[in-house]
Amino acid sequence: MENPNRARIEDDMLLTMFDPFDASKDATQDTIDERLAFLDAVHASSIGLECGKPPSSKILGAVFHMLRTEKSLQLIVASYKLLVDLEKHFPRAYLSGKDDSLSSSNSPPKLVVAEEAWSPLIIGLDNAAGVGGASDKQSGGPLDPSSFHLLIEELAKTLADSNIKATSMKYLQSLLLFQYLVIVLEGDFLPRNATMNWSLQRESLLNMLLGSRKMNYKSLMKYCMEVICLLCQLLENDLSKNVEVEKSSESDTGDIALSLALLEVLKNTRASIEKLLVMIMALDNSKKKADIEGNTSRSDGPRTPLVDIILDELAYCKDNIPLFLKAFSEPKWKLEIVVQYLWKYITKPSARTRRSNGVNEDTTFDGALKCFSNNTGTKSIIKKIGADVVQLLLAHGFQELNNCGFQAQLSILSERNTNDNIGGDRNEGASALVDLCEAFISAFDSLISTDGDLEILSIGKEALFTAATVISIKS
Amino acid sequence: MDDPLDFELQDDLLVPLPINKKRKKVIGLDDLLNEHYKEQEKLAEKQKKQAKKKAKANEKKKYDDEDRKEAHLNRLVEKCHNQLKAFGEENEIPVWGVEVFGEQKPFPRLDFPDLGSCNFIQSFLNNRLNSVVELAADKGDSFLEGLLVNGWLSKLAFLSGHVEKPVALWAFNSMLYSSKEELQNSSSDFWCEILSSGNEADQFSVKVDWFPEYKDLRSALDTYGFLFKFSSSAAHESSDSNNGGPPQNIRAWIRFVTYCCRIKSKKAILSTIEAEEIVEIIICMFLDRRFQGLLVLLYDCLQAVVDYFTDQEWCSSCENVAKFIACRVSEDLNCIRTVECVSEDSSRCRQLRSAIAYQTMLFCFDGANNGEEILKSLDAINLKHKSCDFFKLYIHLVLAKNWILSNNSVEDNEVIHEMFCSFLRNCSTFISPTDLRSYASEVRHKASYLLNFSV
Numbered sequence: 001m002e003n004p005n006r007a008r009i010e011d012d013m014l015l016t017m018f019d020p021f022d023a024s025k026d027a028t029q030d031t032i033d034e035r036l037a038f039l040d041a042v043h044a045s046s047i048g049l050e051c052g053k054p055p056s057s058k059i060l061g062a063v064f065h066m067l068r069t070e071k072s073l074q075l076i077v078a079s080y081k082l083l084v085d086l087e088k089h090f091p092r093a094y095l096s097g098k099d100d101s102l103s104s105s106n107s108p109p110k111l112v113v114a115e116e117a118w119s120p121l122i123i124g125l126d127n128a129a130g131v132g133g134a135s136d137k138q139s140g141g142p143l144d145p146s147s148f149h150l151l152i153e154e155l156a157k158t159l160a161d162s163n164i165k166a167t168s169m170k171y172l173q174s175l176l177l178f179q180y181l182v183i184v185l186e187g188d189f190l191p192r193n194a195t196m197n198w199s200l201q202r203e204s205l206l207n208m209l210l211g212s213r214k215m216n217y218k219s220l221m222k223y224c225m226e227v228i229c230l231l232c233q234l235l236e237n238d239l240s241k242n243v244e245v246e247k248s249s250e251s252d253t254g255d256i257a258l259s260l261a262l263l264e265v266l267k268n269t270r271a272s273i274e275k276l277l278v279m280i281m282a283l284d285n286s287k288k289k290a291d292i293e294g295n296t297s298r299s300d301g302p303r304t305p306l307v308d309i310i311l312d313e314l315a316y317c318k319d320n321i322p323l324f325l326k327a328f329s330e331p332k333w334k335l336e337i338v339v340q341y342l343w344k345y346i347t348k349p350s351a352r353t354r355r356s357n358g359v360n361e362d363t364t365f366d367g368a369l370k371c372f373s374n375n376t377g378t379k380s381i382i383k384k385i386g387a388d389v390v391q392l393l394l395a396h397g398f399q400e401l402n403n404c405g406f407q408a409q410l411s412i413l414s415e416r417n418t419n420d421n422i423g424g425d426r427n428e429g430a431s432a433l434v435d436l437c438e439a440f441i442s443a444f445d446s447l448i449s450t451d452g453d454l455e456i457l458s459i460g461k462e463a464l465f466t467a468a469t470v471i472s473i474k475s
Numbered sequence: 476m477d478d479p480l481d482f483e484l485q486d487d488l489l490v491p492l493p494i495n496k497k498r499k500k501v502i503g504l505d506d507l508l509n510e511h512y513k514e515q516e517k518l519a520e521k522q523k524k525q526a527k528k529k530a531k532a533n534e535k536k537k538y539d540d541e542d543r544k545e546a547h548l549n550r551l552v553e554k555c556h557n558q559l560k561a562f563g564e565e566n567e568i569p570v571w572g573v574e575v576f577g578e579q580k581p582f583p584r585l586d587f588p589d590l591g592s593c594n595f596i597q598s599f600l601n602n603r604l605n606s607v608v609e610l611a612a613d614k615g616d617s618f619l620e621g622l623l624v625n626g627w628l629s630k631l632a633f634l635s636g637h638v639e640k641p642v643a644l645w646a647f648n649s650m651l652y653s654s655k656e657e658l659q660n661s662s663s664d665f666w667c668e669i670l671s672s673g674n675e676a677d678q679f680s681v682k683v684d685w686f687p688e689y690k691d692l693r694s695a696l697d698t699y700g701f702l703f704k705f706s707s708s709a710a711h712e713s714s715d716s717n718n719g720g721p722p723q724n725i726r727a728w729i730r731f732v733t734y735c736c737r738i739k740s741k742k743a744i745l746s747t748i749e750a751e752e753i754v755e756i757i758i759c760m761f762l763d764r765r766f767q768g769l770l771v772l773l774y775d776c777l778q779a780v781v782d783y784f785t786d787q788e789w790c791s792s793c794e795n796v797a798k799f800i801a802c803r804v805s806e807d808l809n810c811i812r813t814v815e816c817v818s819e820d821s822s823r824c825r826q827l828r829s830a831i832a833y834q835t836m837l838f839c840f841d842g843a844n845n846g847e848e849i850l851k852s853l854d855a856i857n858l859k860h861k862s863c864d865f866f867k868l869y870i871h872l873v874l875a876k877n878w879i880l881s882n883n884s885v886e887d888n889e890v891i892h893e894m895f896c897s898f899l900r901n902c903s904t905f906i907s908p909t910d911l912r913s914y915a916s917e918v919r920h921k922a923s924y925l926l927n928f929s930v
Contacts, residue, residue, distance in 0.1 A: 029570055040815070045928065048819050077770045084771075085820070172768070235657045253572070253764045256720035261768020264726050267660060326625065402630055433634070441604065448607065461608040461618075462627045466634075468602045469595050473635045 032072050039063065039078050047089045054090040057118035061141065064120055067177060068140035071169065073257055080176045083120075087183055092117050093191045111195050120184055121148065123208040143181070145212035149220050151178060155269075156223045159230040168258055175265045182272045185209070189279050198290035202300060206279055211301055221280075221309045228273045229320045231266060232327035270327055278330050280306045307333075311341055322392055322459075331400040335365065338397040342368045345384040346377075365397050366436070372443035378450045387454055390447065395463035398440045402433070402466075430474040437467035568866060568913075571808040572764040576721045579700045582652045586645075587616035593641050595631065619645070624661045629668050632681050638669060640684040647687050650727045651695045663727040670734045677740050686742060689749040692732065696756065699725055705759065705803065720765050729757075729772045736779035747792060750783045754796045754827075761816035762809060774818055781823045789823060793830050801834035810835050811870060814877045829882035832874045839871065846885070850875070850894040858905040865906075865914035872902065872921055880929055892930070899926045 042059055046052045054060075066079040095109035122144045143151065151174060158171055188205045201207065210217050284305040290296045314321050314337075328334055346368060371377045382390055444464060448454055456464075596615060599605060610618055622628045623646065632638045650662035673680040697703070699721045732753060735744045745753065757777045760766045766773060784792050804810045814835070817828040836849050843849045853871060857863060879885050879895050886892060902922035906915050 041924075044819065074767045077768055081770055081774070235660070253574075253720075256765040257767045260721075260723065260726065260765065263656065263723055264769060264772065329626070399626065399630060402634065444607075456607055458618075458621050459625055461610075462621050462625055464604050465599060465608055465610065465618075465622070466627050466631055468599055468604050469631060470634050472598055472602075473595075 032075060035066060035070070035075055036078060039066075039075075039082050043082055043085070047085055054086060054114075054117070057116075060086070060118040064142065065140040067180065068173065070173075073169065073172075073254065073261060076169075076173055076176065077261065080180060083180055084183055087180075087187055090114065090117075091191075092119075092184070092188045095191050095194060109195070111191060111197075111200055119205065120181060121145075121205055121209060123205060123212060145209055145215035148181065148209065149215040149223075151181075152220060152223045152227065156226040156230065159227060159234065168262055172258065172262050172265055175262075175269050179265070179268060179272045182276050186275060186279060189283070193282055193286055196286070196289075198286065198293075198295040201283065201286050201290070202296075204283070206283055210280065210283075210303065217303060218309060221277075221306060222313060224273050224277060225310065225313055225320070225324060228270060228277075228327045229323040231270050231273075232323045234266075274328055274330055277306065277310075277328070278333055281333050281336075307337060307340060310337055311344065314341065315344075318386065318389060321389055325392060325396045335397060335400040338393050338400070339365050339368065342381075342385075342393055342397070345381060346371050365401050366439060368397070369394075369439040369443045372446045375446070375450055378446045382447070382451060387447070387451055388457060391444075391457050391460040394440065394443060395457075395459045398436070398463050398467065401436060402470075434471055434474050437470045440467050441471075568808065570764075571762065571812040573705060573759075573762040573804075573809055574765075575702055575705050575759045575763045576765070577700045577702050579719060579722060580698045582654075582698060583648070585648055585652055587619065589641060593639050595635065595639065620658065623649075623665060624657055626661075629665050632665075632669060633672070636681055638681055638683045638685075643683055643685040647691070650731065651724050652698075653724070654722070656723065659724055659727050663730055666731060667734045670738050673741065679738075679741055686744060689745055692728070693752075695724075695728060699728075701756070726769065726772060729760075729769070729776050733772075733776040733779045736776075736783040739783055745783065747784065747788050750780055751792050751795050751799075753780050754792075755799050758796075758800055758813055758816060758831075762804070762812055773816075777817065778821060778824065781821070781827060784823075789826075793823075793827050794834075796827065797830035797834040800831050801838045804835065806835075806839050806867070806870060808870075811873050814874065819881060825881040829878050829885060832876075832878035832881070833885075836871065836874050836878060839874070846878070846888075846891050847894065850891060850898060853898050854894065854901070858901060863912075865912055865918050868902075869914045869918050869921070872898075872918055876921075876925055876929070880925075896926070896930055899923075899930065 042055050042063060046055050055063075060083075063079050063082055066075055067083060070076050070079065091114070093111060093113045096112045120142045122142045155174055155178060158174075185204075185206045189207075192200045192204045195201070209215075210220075284303075284307070287296065287300070287303075288305070310324075314324060325334065325338070328337075342365075371381065385393070441464065444456075444460065448456070596610070596612075596619075599608075599610060600612060619628075619642075622631070628642065628646070646662040646665050649658050650666060653659055653662070669679065669681055669683060701721075736750070736753075754777065757773060757780065760769075761773055781789075800813050801810075804813050814828055814832045817831065818824050819828065833846065837843060840849050840852055843852060853875065856868065858868075875895060875898070879891060899922045902918050903926055906919040908916070908919065910916070910919075
């Protein structure tokens with residue numbers, strides 16, 4: 001039954017349903033209806049069928065074009081949703097044999113990559129001339145690294161101007177585009193990273209994007225941090241008033257729809273940026289590991305690890321520290337950032353061992369807390385970092401360590417189901433937790449006694465409250 | 476009496492002026508000749524003028540003729556234009572959209588929990604650290620907000636394994652009624668984190684002293700202005716009413732309901748009837764154009780609620796929901812929207828989609844008792860007839876397509892399938908491509924597309 005001819009005919013038929021590339025056409029209700037029907041048909045002919053195939057590149061290109069150029073909210077959201085659904089339904093890469101059977105669990109899972117899959121990012125054509133960033137943006141086609149950079153730069157600039165009102169529909173579009181691209185990068189990267197095989201990891205879209213010479217990696221990361229901090233700041237200042245879409249007389253309904261959508265999308269954008277940053281840090285880790293094992297080659301090129309960039313950026317612009325720590329919520333990497341920041345300014349021999357044994361944050365945060373045990377140590381840290389920043393770092397570190405500790409505790413509980421074991425483990429976990437809380441409180445005590453005028457930040461108070469409460473519960 | 480008065484006689488001014496002076500001049504032959512020439516000239520000129528006038532008149536006549544023709548043309552064009560316009564007006568079918576949210580009611584006051592009744596706060600008051608933290612029982616509200624926004628509250632909940640009632644209630648209320656975006660987000664995250672905690676099986680990892688009930692969720696919707704008794708036929712007129720629409724909190728509401736439905740094995744917050752009502756509410760929200768941007772949230776929620784039912788419940792619940800929707804939505808683009816808003820990604824959703832389409836058709840074809848009768852009356856429509864309402868036909872075609880093709884058990888019914896195919900063939904062959912009536916081409920295209928690719 002299935003033959004390629006039929007598929008091609010279907011493609012052509014779908015594409016004749018409307019002219020997706022005719023942007024000059026005014027968005028009358030008729031054209032909107034046509035395009036929605038097109039999206040429906042694409043959905044029905046791919047996801048809708050039981051053993052459907054992903055749509056052709058031509059079709060995907062048309063849908064992507066709609067996401068980038070349409071002016072109707074309904075179409076923008078519908079094309080975004082279709083693209084995301086397709087991405088989930090037809091993954092770019094996945095590990096085979098993962099849920100097949102238990103017997104094959106001995107052999108490592110194999111990576112299956114949809115080689116010919118259409119991609120919204122054009123990477124690896126560094127030498128190809130022509131595709132200019134700006135002109136490409138208008139055309140609504142796939143993005144090259146420089147237009148990816150431009151996209152994030154614009155996200156940051158619009159947020160900084162708090163100019164969202166004027167360009168809200170366009171802005172919504174850029175935010176959704178960004179979220180979709182992160183989903184694509186993630187779908188390609190996570191299974192590749194899980195293989196622990198650098199030759200597969202290095203071929204990930206993410207690695208190629210970051211390594212592209214068409215884009216400045218460091219400035220891209222700075223813009224990402226700016227976006228996440230600005231989002232957090234806007235939220236603190238009650239975003240809804242900032243984003244309140246200007247009332248245009250023509251359609252009240254549209255304004256309300258837009259402002260509901262915009263706030264929802266902004267909320268999700270924070271998570272998308274975080275996802276992107278976490279992926280990059282995981283990639284850095286994999287690369288470091290491959291480096292140690294001697295699996296990297298010269299063509300991999302050097303790249304500053306993202307954690308270092310973040311630390312530099314935070315040290316350079318201290319105002320961003322509270323915002324960034326609040327906005328960035330992934331526990332493992334946040335703890336890593338806090339711990340590295342602290343250790344940058346603590347001169348202790350134990351700092352040397354940190355790099356060699358990799359992920360041993362637990363002791364290092366504890367170690368940092370111990371540096372506050374005497375007045376001279378505390379004084380030197382306050383002098384170097386500043387009292388407010390120390391409080392922030394300690395509080396956030398404490399919070400994330402709590403989180404990690406809690407998760408470890410849970411996994412112990414769920415792994416060992418026999419009753420008699422639970423009691424012992426819980427006590428063990430609880431006493432470690434109490435120790436941590438006590439160390440945290442004494443570090444704060446030492447801060448207070450060292451600096452008499454110290455004003456405790458509200459997050460410091462909240463952390464102290466938590467520590468005291470945990471102690472009273474667990475002991 | 477006519478004689479001048481005596482004093483007038485002396486008045487020199489009144490003496491008539493010597494007007495006759497010229498006349499005194501002797502008229503010579505030359506003068507006469509000159510006069511004659513003048514006369515002649517005048518005459519000639521007069522004739523010239525007359526000729527000109529005549530010519531002008533002729534021309535005017537010509538122009539008049541042209542004007543008349545032009546006017547005629549104009550009239551023709553205007554007539555055509557008007558006809559087209561009438562056509563257009565006929566064409567102007569309102570877009571889908573029903574305002575299911577009316578005026579907001581005043582929000583309840585956000586009461587901070589009585590901190591005295593919170594054990595974990597109470598026990599801290601005597602702690603030595605309180606000299607630093609400076610927590611007082613009477614001004615603990617902003618402190619609690621800080622705990623929530625900065626993520627401590629959920630950490631405390633997981634560490635202590637316990638959420639006390641005042642805290643749960645307060646977080647729930649600030650999620651639904653706070654106007655601060657940050658507080659809405661944090662409290663909704665807090666609740667969702669707690670609801671999705673624990674392993675899949677049957678337990679939360681946290682003991683929660685208070686769970687909201689359906690009536691709490693429903694009264695929040697009521698406060699937002701949700702019109703539980705809307706009717707879509709009356710809605711078009713009210714579309715320019717200027718109510719502010721639902722508050723931003725509606726997003727947290729939808730997300731919360733989604734999470735509630737996903738944890739049925741741990742805590743069944745909704746009864747079957749309540750879950751049915753939620754399905755209906757979500758479909759109604761799809762109908763409101765102000766929710767266009769929240770498509771993803773709504774899809775997720777609908778999927779979660781639909782999965783909430785047990786298999787036995789679902790059969791009847793699906794039909795109940797379909798009937799509820801069918802009798803409330805008018806027979807225009809709205810009823811297509813209610814069908815197409817249900818995704819086709821899961822078998823239950825497909826079933827619901829099919830059921831809504833079927834019930835709506837039963838409602839449209841008053842008197843039809845079953846699917847075959849509906850298809851018979853569809854088949855009986857004379858597509859060539861002038862009065863054929865293609866817009867209605869289009870709606871029926873879309874409904875029939877969703878009813879039959881979304882549900883395998885219907886699709887496998889050979890009689891129905893055959894009848895549907897013949898209806899599609901009729902539409903694609905008997906409607907002329909040059910038929911310019913509104914929706915004629917839509918019906919034709921849709922039918923031939925379905926014939927080629929779907930049936």
